[in-house]
Amino acid sequence: MSEFSKLRALILAVHLAGIVGVVVYWNPVWLGLTLMSVVLFTWLGQELYCHRYLGHRAFELSEGWQKVFAFFSIFNLFGNPIGIASTHVNHHKHADTALDPHPAATAWQTWFWMAPGFEQSRSIATVKRLMRDAWLVFIRRYYFAIYFAVVGTAALIDIRVAIYGFFLPVIYSFFCNGVINVLCHKYGYKLFATNDNSKNNLIANLLLLGNGVALHNTHHAEPWDYRLSRQWYEVDAVALLIDILKTKD
Ligand SMILES: [Zn+2]
Numbered sequence: 001m002s003e004f005s006k007l008r009a010l011i012l013a014v015h016l017a018g019i020v021g022v023v024v025y026w027n028p029v030w031l032g033l034t035l036m037s038v039v040l041f042t043w044l045g046q047e048l049y050c051h052r053y054l055g056h057r058a059f060e061l062s063e064g065w066q067k068v069f070a071f072f073s074i075f076n077l078f079g080n081p082i083g084i085a086s087t088h089v090n091h092h093k094h095a096d097t098a099l100d101p102h103p104a105a106t107a108w109q110t111w112f113w114m115a116p117g118f119e120q121s122r123s124i125a126t127v128k129r130l131m132r133d134a135w136l137v138f139i140r141r142y143y144f145a146i147y148f149a150v151v152g153t154a155a156l157i158d159i160r161v162a163i164y165g166f167f168l169p170v171i172y173s174f175f176c177n178g179v180i181n182v183l184c185h186k187y188g189y190k191l192f193a194t195n196d197n198s199k200n201n202l203i204a205n206l207l208l209l210g211n212g213v214a215l216h217n218t219h220h221a222e223p224w225d226y227r228l229s230r231q232w233y234e235v236d237a238v239a240l241l242i243d244i245l246k247t248k249d
C-alpha cells in the first residue's frame, strides 16, 4: 500500500470519526481546541514550515522551530514534509500543465488527491536536499506510527481531544487544500501576469481565516517572498507569524 493510499484511507476514516464524534459529543466550547490545532498544524506545520520554509526557503528558521513545526505538520495528514515540499516544488515548476501534480483542470480528482501525477511527481533535487535532515528522515520513516501514538494517547485521555483537537482540524485542512489547489487556480484576480492560472481569491482567503496562501497569484509570481499581501485588503496572517519567528530573511 503506497503512502498516499494509506493517507487517503486514514483521511476518510478521520472524516467519518470526526463527523460522528462531533454529533455525539457536540459542545461548541471545544471548537476552541480545533482552532488552536488549526493554527499549530495547518498554519505553522503546513503553511509556514512545509510550504514557505521547506518548499521555498523564503526565510530562515531556528533548528528548534524547524523540529517542532515538522512534528506539528504530521497531524494535517498531508504526508511527510519531504514529500509535501518536493511535490510542491513540481507544482510551481509545472503549474496548470499536464505535469502539474495537482492540476486544477481535473478539479474533483485533484480535490480528492486522485490526480494521476499526485503520487509520483517529486522534485528529486528537493528530496535530496531534505534527506540530509535527520529529523525529516525520521518523520518520513515513522510518520504513521507517530500519528497513531499521539492521536491514540489523546483519545485515551479524552475522546473529545481526539475529535476536536485532531479529527476536525484534518477535515478543515483537507477542505482548505482543495480550495487552494482547485479554486485558487480557477477563480479570482491576478496582480501579476504569470504563465499559469493562479489567482488571488479573497473569499478563499476568508475560508482559510486569512492564512494568506489564497493570495495565490502573488505567491506563484514571487514564490521567494514569504509575504503574500500586496494590497491593504489582502490578509496574510502566516507572514505575520514568520515576522515573529524567522531568524533572518
Ligand atoms: Zn508555493
Ligand SMILES: [Zn+2]
Pocket (backbone or CB within 6 Å): 091, 095, 181, 185, 198, 216, 220
Ligand atoms: Zn498553486
